[in-house]
Amino acid sequence: MLNPDVVGRTFVGAKEFIVSQESITAFALAIGEPNISVAPPTYSISISLAESQSLLQESGLDWTRVVHGDQRFEIHRPIVAGDKIICSSTIESVRVLAGNEIATVRSDLHAGDVLLASSWSTLVVRA
Amino acid sequence: MVNAGGARMSFDVGQELAPQIFSINRAKLVAYANASGDQNPIHQNEDFAKSVGLENVIAHGMFTMALAGRYVSDVAKGSEKVREFSARFTKPVVVPADTEVELVISAKVSSVEAGLVKIDITALCNEVKVLGMAKATFSV
Numbered sequence: 001m002l003n004p005d006v007v008g009r010t011f012v013g014a015k016e017f018i019v020s021q022e023s024i025t026a027f028a029l030a031i032g033e034p035n036i037s038v039a040p041p042t043y044s045i046s047i048s049l050a051e052s053q054s055l056l057q058e059s060g061l062d063w064t065r066v067v068h069g070d071q072r073f074e075i076h077r078p079i080v081a082g083d084k085i086i087c088s089s090t091i092e093s094v095r096v097l098a099g100n101e102i103a104t105v106r107s108d109l110h111a112g113d114v115l116l117a118s119s120w121s122t123l124v125v126r127a
Numbered sequence: 128m129v130n131a132g133g134a135r136m137s138f139d140v141g142q143e144l145a146p147q148i149f150s151i152n153r154a155k156l157v158a159y160a161n162a163s164g165d166q167n168p169i170h171q172n173e174d175f176a177k178s179v180g181l182e183n184v185i186a187h188g189m190f191t192m193a194l195a196g197r198y199v200s201d202v203a204k205g206s207e208k209v210r211e212f213s214a215r216f217t218k219p220v221v222v223p224a225d226t227e228v229e230l231v232i233s234a235k236v237s238s239v240e241a242g243l244v245k246i247d248i249t250a251l252c253n254e255v256k257v258l259g260m261a262k263a264t265f266s267v
Binding site for chain 1: 194209
């Protein structure tokens with residue numbers, strides 16, 4: 001079970017992600033997107049999901065039983081090569097439905113003072 | 128109706144947008160795993176997937192969503208125009224070995240306002256909806 005004390009707290013990632021052109025190109029190629037001048041709209045998941053995983057694991061959640069329930073992105077400015085991104089994660093809610101624990105994690109991706117994107121992942125821990 | 132800078136791009140509420148078909152196979156799941164960092168073996172290893180009760184290897188929900196995002200980028204005429212994008216992962220996309228699985232994405236315009244177009248997206252695999260409540264907003 002998740003420690004309820006973590007709900008509502010924001011954890012600022014210690015690691016700065018420097019976005020490489022190679023990583024944008026690889027992501028675009030994997031989905032058949034010809035435009036590699038900006039990152040595809042779901043690219044940020046490659047940063048945010050790893051951060052959410054480490055946060056939730058540290059908070060007591062069994063990642064091996066996690067299923068992705070839903071996902072939402074709000075994009076303020078596309079990610080481009082050279083962006084130096086800090087990801088902060090907030091566990092917005094935890095509830096139990098039919099014995100399954102359901103956590104919603106918001107990830108805010110900043111480059112300096114600029115909020116590039118926010119995303120929300122709903123993660124279901126199968127009972 | 129919105130016309131962007133004289134370009135032939137206009138959207139009307141209720142307009143059906145032409146479907147696109149995306150082909151998914153095991154090699155593409157490996158490429159997506161490498162690009163996204165999600166190396167969960169249920170997306171690559173058949174024995175592992177079956178050991179946890181799945182029918183077979185399944186696509187990453189985020190890969191299916193990324194392909195729908197590619198569709199949105201095409202409709203919007205550029206990834207940089209996409210402002211909001213959301214979906215529920217309602218059914219898994221099962222990807223057997225040596226098989227091309229077809230994902231059919233289409234959409235309908237739900238709103239056109241203040242330079243922003245909202246669409247409702249349908250993603251079908253073997254005629255089953257694999258994304259629920261899939262929506263996107265893009266600028267024109």
